[in-house]
Amino acid sequence: MLVFILIAVFLMLMMLLRNKHYLLFSFMILLCSILPAYWRFETQPLTTQTMMFVAILVALAVIGRVPFASIPGVQAASFVIILGGISLGPELGFVTGATTALVSNMFLGQGPWTPWQMFAWGLMGLSAGFIGMTKLRKSLVFMIIFAGLWGFFFGWIMDLWYALAYVSPITPKSFILAFVSSFLFDLSHAISNVVLIGLLYRSWGKLFMRLDRKYNFLPTK
Structure with a gap:
């Protein structure tokens, strides 16, 4: 509830300031969205094996x-x-996705894009986690479509940051141009996701199951 209240306050301030300082408030909203996931990660009981597996995945x-x-x-x-x-x-x-962005940018360069990448990859991991709680996770076709769509969703979130940071004036047309200009990059991301899921999803899933039977590192969902 506190997070929702803070986000509502930031949005009201943006309206009162006539959309000035929108980038600052965008970062505040992103931090409000990211911090609860890390808070839950720190407070819920996790085995050492599970934490090690998260670190390995990152x-x-x-x-x-x-x-x-x-x-x-x-x-x-x-x-x-x-x-x-x-x-x-x-x-x-969510934690795996967000931490991946933070750690990889230590090699590639940190910047104002980092929180947005953390948020985008975090949402990718979060949504995959919800899929993992259903029978849809067993459908290779569905997972291929899911991964392909996330290639575009990730790009659109980053396009939103780009438009807010660099496009002026902000109009519906400028937003559309920002999204269209990144289409080839988003398509490359989607294709790489589709190829890797199509080739490795089932084999990696079986590998995780075998390792879990031996080391018991997967949490009970």
Whole structure:
């Protein structure tokens, strides 16, 4: 409730200031959205095995992002984050995605885009976690479509940041142009997600199950 109240206050302040300082308030809203997930991560009982698995997934996602940084949109980080959300659930999926952005940007460069990437990848892990709680996780076709769509959703969230930060004046037309200009990058992200999910989703899922039977690191959802 406190988070919703704070977000409502920030939105009211933006209206009263006639949309001035919108970038500052955007960061405040993002922080309000991200902090509860980390708070839940710190307070809920987790085994050492589960925490180690989260750390391993983050490391794999970082490794899957950094080497492909020179190829816009192409990366393996999103594939790992989706698998993490499916396996760990929505809360740890969010933490895995958000932490991946923060850690990988230590190598690629931090900036005002980092909170937005944390939020976007966090939502990717969160939504994958909810899918993991249903029978849809067993459908390869559905997971391919899900991963492909998130290639575009991620790009649209980052386009929103770009438009707020650099486009002036802000009009519906300028927003549309910002979204259209990144289409090829978003398409590359979507294709890389689809290919990796199509080729590796089931084999990695079976690997996680075998490891869980031996080390018991997956939380009960």
